[in-house]
Amino acid sequence: MFRRTFWFTAGAAAGVWATAKVNRKLRQLTPESLAAQAADRAVEAGHKIKDFALDVRESMARREAELGEALGLEAPVDLESPARPRFAVVEAAEPVGPHRSLAASDRRTPPGSPYTPNSHNRNEDH
Numbered sequence: 001m002f003r004r005t006f007w008f009t010a011g012a013a014a015g016v017w018a019t020a021k022v023n024r025k026l027r028q029l030t031p032e033s034l035a036a037q038a039a040d041r042a043v044e045a046g047h048k049i050k051d052f053a054l055d056v057r058e059s060m061a062r063r064e065a066e067l068g069e070a071l072g073l074e075a076p077v078d079l080e081s082p083a084r085p086r087f088a089v090v091e092a093a094e095p096v097g098p099h100r101s102l103a104a105s106d107r108r109t110p111p112g113s114p115y116t117p118n119s120h121n122r123n124e125d126h
Contacts, residue, residue: 027033067073 028037
């Protein structure tokens, strides 16, 4: 009698454990869960790439300072602030006439500006 009760209980416990494990795995494979996992991995990869880029910049600045000292150059290199990208500021066009301003399509951008009025960027909202 006790033997049957033991095996019945062991079988029921194994069934509950297996069902819980299968349900947990099924939840991990839903599209929402997979998307969240992919987003988390992408963010993690972005952090690793950023850390790598900062290490490269620091090493470049350090090596540039070493080469400058070896060659006798006078310009000191600031190791604390690596070179930052510079962005051009595009100013709005001046109003034309006393009460009229240019329409958005009539505004001119400086030569070489990446912002053109007729951009063919697919990511723009249309």
